[in-house]
Amino acid sequence: MSVEQAGCRQHAYFTIIPPATGRGETRYVVSVLCLIVLFTGMLVQLRARSDVSMELESWQLSAFHHLKGTNQAVFSALYTASEDVVSIHHELGHWPSIEELQEFFLPPFARDISWKQWGEIQWNLVLPESSGADTAVYAGFDGINPDQGTFLMVFSHVHAPSGEMQEPTTRIWINKNAEIEMPVVFTPDSLVRKGWKQVLPYDGKMEVRRLKG
Amino acid sequence: MNMRGGKIISRGTVWCAALTLLLCSMLFLSAASNVMAADKEKGKMRVGITLHPYFSFASNIVGDRAIVVPLIDAGFNPHNYVPKPDDMKRIMTLDALIVNGIGHDEWAFEVVEASGMKGKLPLIFANDGVALIPVAGEEGDTKIVNPHTFIATTAAVQQVYTIARKLGEIDPENAAYYSKNARKYAMRLRRMKAKYMNDFSTLDVSNFRCATMHGAYGYLMQEFGLHVAAVIEPRHGVKPSPSQLAHTIDAIKNAHVSVLFAEKFFASKLADTIRKSTGVRMYSFSHITGGEYEADKFEREMEENLITLRDAIRSVTTQ
Numbered sequence: 001m002s003v004e005q006a007g008c009r010q011h012a013y014f015t016i017i018p019p020a021t022g023r024g025e026t027r028y029v030v031s032v033l034c035l036i037v038l039f040t041g042m043l044v045q046l047r048a049r050s051d052v053s054m055e056l057e058s059w060q061l062s063a064f065h066h067l068k069g070t071n072q073a074v075f076s077a078l079y080t081a082s083e084d085v086v087s088i089h090h091e092l093g094h095w096p097s098i099e100e101l102q103e104f105f106l107p108p109f110a111r112d113i114s115w116k117q118w119g120e121i122q123w124n125l126v127l128p129e130s131s132g133a134d135t136a137v138y139a140g141f142d143g144i145n146p147d148q149g150t151f152l153m154v155f156s157h158v159h160a161p162s163g164e165m166q167e168p169t170t171r172i173w174i175n176k177n178a179e180i181e182m183p184v185v186f187t188p189d190s191l192v193r194k195g196w197k198q199v200l201p202y203d204g205k206m207e208v209r210r211l212k213g
Numbered sequence: 214m215n216m217r218g219g220k221i222i223s224r225g226t227v228w229c230a231a232l233t234l235l236l237c238s239m240l241f242l243s244a245a246s247n248v249m250a251a252d253k254e255k256g257k258m259r260v261g262i263t264l265h266p267y268f269s270f271a272s273n274i275v276g277d278r279a280i281v282v283p284l285i286d287a288g289f290n291p292h293n294y295v296p297k298p299d300d301m302k303r304i305m306t307l308d309a310l311i312v313n314g315i316g317h318d319e320w321a322f323e324v325v326e327a328s329g330m331k332g333k334l335p336l337i338f339a340n341d342g343v344a345l346i347p348v349a350g351e352e353g354d355t356k357i358v359n360p361h362t363f364i365a366t367t368a369a370v371q372q373v374y375t376i377a378r379k380l381g382e383i384d385p386e387n388a389a390y391y392s393k394n395a396r397k398y399a400m401r402l403r404r405m406k407a408k409y410m411n412d413f414s415t416l417d418v419s420n421f422r423c424a425t426m427h428g429a430y431g432y433l434m435q436e437f438g439l440h441v442a443a444v445i446e447p448r449h450g451v452k453p454s455p456s457q458l459a460h461t462i463d464a465i466k467n468a469h470v471s472v473l474f475a476e477k478f479f480a481s482k483l484a485d486t487i488r489k490s491t492g493v494r495m496y497s498f499s500h501i502t503g504g505e506y507e508a509d510k511f512e513r514e515m516e517e518n519l520i521t522l523r524d525a526i527r528s529v530t531t532q
Contacts, residue, residue, distance in 0.1 A: 063344055064356065072346060073435045079344045080371045087396060104400070105407040107367060107436065112410035113418065117438020204340025207315045207358050212322075 054202055059192040061174065064202030070118050071149045074140070075172060075199050077107040077114075078153050082170045085138070086155070095136040095155075098123045108140070119143030121151070128186060134158070135186050136168075149174040152196065154186050172199045258384050261303070261310040263318035264291055266363035266501050267339060267376075269511035271311055273398040274377045278387050282307060283506045284321060291502050294320045301328040309383050311376055314338040315345070316360035337379040339363075339372040348428040349441035364501060365432035366406045366515065370399040405512060406436070409519040413437070416530045423525070424465050424493070426475040426484055429500055433518065442468035445487065452483055465491045471529045474498050474521075496525045 009016045054062045061067065063075045084106055088096045101109040108115060109123050121140040128135050140151040152175075157168030171188065173196040183194055191198075258279040262268045271281045284300055285291065304310065304324050312321050314336070325331050340362050347356035362368040377395035381388030423434070424443040434441050443464045445453060453461060465473075470493055475484045477497040488495050498521055499514040507513075 064347065064358075069440065070438070073438060076344045076346065076435065077367060080367050083342075083371070083374055084399075105403040105410075110407065110410070112407065113413040113416075114410065114436060114438040116414075117418065201344035202358075203345060204315050204338055204343050204362075207340070207345060208338055211315070 054200065054206065056200065059188075059197055061197045061199050062202055063199050067149075067174075067199065069147075070143070070145045071147070071174065073114070074108050074118050074121065074149075074151060075174070075201075077118075078138075078151060078172050079201055081106050081109070082153060082155075082172075085153075086168060086170075089136075095125060095127065097125055098138075109138075119145035119148045121148075126182070126186075128184070137186050139182060141182065147176070148178070149176045150178070150180055152183075152186070152191070154191075156186075173197065174199050258308045258380075259306055260380065261307040262506075263310070263312050263321045264363060264502055265504070265506060266369065266511045267311045267313075267372075268506040269508055270339075270369070270373050270376055270398070271380075272508035274373065274380060274391050274394050275387075276390070276394055278390060279380070279384070281506075284310065284324065287505045288503075291318060291320075296320050296324045296327065300324045304328045304330055304334065307334060309335045309337055309380065311337045311339055313340060313360060313363065315340050315358060315362075317363075335379075335383055337376055339376055342375045343368050343371045346431055346435060349425070349431040349434070349444055359428055359431045361429040362432055363511075364429055364498075364515075364518070365436050366402045367436045368432045369511065369515075370402055373399055373402075402512065402515075405516055406519070409523055410437075412523050413526060416526050418526055418530065420469075421472070421526055421529055422468050422470045423472040423474060424461075424468075424470045424487075425498075426473065427500070429476070430474060430498055433498075433522075437522065442470050445473075445483065458483075458486075462487060462490050465493065472496060472525045474525070476500050494525065494528055496521050498522075 054065070056062060063072055063079075067075055081101070084104065085096060085101070088100070088104065092100070096104075098109055102111060104110075105112075108118055108121065115121070121143040123138060123140050126137040126139055128137065134157055136155045138151075138153040143150070152173040154171045154173065155168040156171075173191055175194075175196045177195060180195070183191060183196075185191075188198070258275075259282055260271050260275060260279050261282050261284050262271055263284050268281055268283055271279075275281065282303065284303060285294055285297075286299075301324060305328055307330075310321065310325070312318050325334060325336070340360075343362045345358050345362070348359045362372060373395050377391045381391050384391075418437075418439065421439060422442050423439065424445065425434075425441055426445045428444045428446070431441060443461050445458075445461055465487070470491070473484065473487060473491075473493040473495050475495060475497045477499045484495060487493065498518045501511060501514045504510070
């Protein structure tokens with residue numbers, strides 16, 4: 001490298017040598033830092049777990065996200081009870097009455113302290129006559145807590161030609177309008193038109209999918 | 214001294230021979246019983262579990278038709294467990310593994326992966342059918358899933374049904390037996406809860422406000438219709454920062470909390486500090502994740518928790 005190329009100025013009797021500024025090194029260090037930040041940022045993005053979220057239709061609510069206190073507790077109890085109700089139905093050969101469910105200490109039907117705390121909801125078994133699929137409805141009205149919802153747990157099932165009941169579809173609905181009347185038709189379309197919202201759980205399966213992909 | 218055929222046998226020799234014979238027969242009997250036990254266990258499904266409540270659930274479901282194997286030895290805390298080589302050996306002998314899967318036994322997945330059993334060992338996610346709730350006391354829009362579904366009877370029943378169903382799929386020959394046992398066990402749990410529900414029925418709990426040291430008791434409180442106003446620890450065993458603590462103490466005072474539930478066998482100076490600053494009464498719950506693995510552990514420790522809850526409510530409503 002010649003003297004001129006190195007940034008030095010040649011005079012007749014002396015040579016001016018500029019001090020080393022380290023500008024080049026600074027640029028290298030900044031570039032490396034930027035690369036590190038970019039790389040770690042990408043890693044964080046790749047390894048980040050998404051928020052607890054659910055895809056819902058406009059007529060659906062998430063028990064985890066949209067219900068609180070009493071409504072969330074009643075839904076959890078209904079959701080667990082649905083499996084028992086089906087088993088008891090298999091055993092007894094008919095849809096169990098509210099009194100029969102109370103004999104099994106089954107919340108939210110059993111009249112215990114939680115029933116009181118959850119607004120003393122009045123439960124009724126409704127067996128509407130319908131063509132096609134048979135329907136059984138456990139309807140909970142007249143809760144006394146503020147912001148208390150009205151609940152419907154609807155079992156729809158078909159009987160095989162042999163008469164044996166096939167596994168029913170269970171849907172749980174809530175209506176936050178305290179003045180709502182008992183529906184006559186319990187099909188999803190009809191309930192949605194009357195302002196009922198289907199409540200879906202955020203269950204362990206969804207959480208495992210979120211955590212482990 | 215005995216004399217036989219001209220030979221002299223000392224009394225000591227006779228005793229020695231008798232003792233040796235006794236020892237040999239004991240060893241033989243022990244070996245025989247081991248062989249019998251091994252034969253008896255042959256052909257039985259081996260079901261692994263990660264947490265103590267799952268040992269109780271699985272044992273009550275399978276009865277004597279399968280063997281329930283804890284993945285880690287008794288005495289280790291599953292919250293901060295670090296997998297050991299023995300766990301890998303053990304996992305390779307299993308036919309299925311029951312896991313919490315939503316944040317309480319992440320180490321189990323490390324063991325499954327490290328042992329090369331990923332994709333080979335059927336995993337039973339006990340919480341598949343449980344409607345999860347957020348950790349109580351959380352503020353704002355951020356909701357964190359509460360993984361402590363095993364400290365409550367309603368959520369336990371749901372898990373028992375899921376475990377029984379999945380075990381039945383793996384072992385169809387015994388599916389009906391597992392399902393029947395699950396129903397019987399669920400009924401026992403409900404009956405236990407009902408017993409304490411009756412005790413509570415005469416108490417006025419409308420103004421009962423509580424806080425918990427740990428976020429583990431949300432499901433238990435929910436099934437009794439009780440409200441948790443604040444949770445002290447951000448995570449299990451993690452102490453809050455001074456500003457978080459000051460905020461929590463304010464929250465406890467503002468919400469008129471009268472009882473603080475801490476964790477049994479987990480002494481905390483922090484709980485004492487809060488008690489002194491707020492005047493709350495202290496009670497302790499079991500987390501059901503310590504000690505020996507026993508089939509009746511869940512029922513026993515849940516009953517203790519229900520008694521604690523009853524006493525706490527009584528102390529406030531009758532004061």
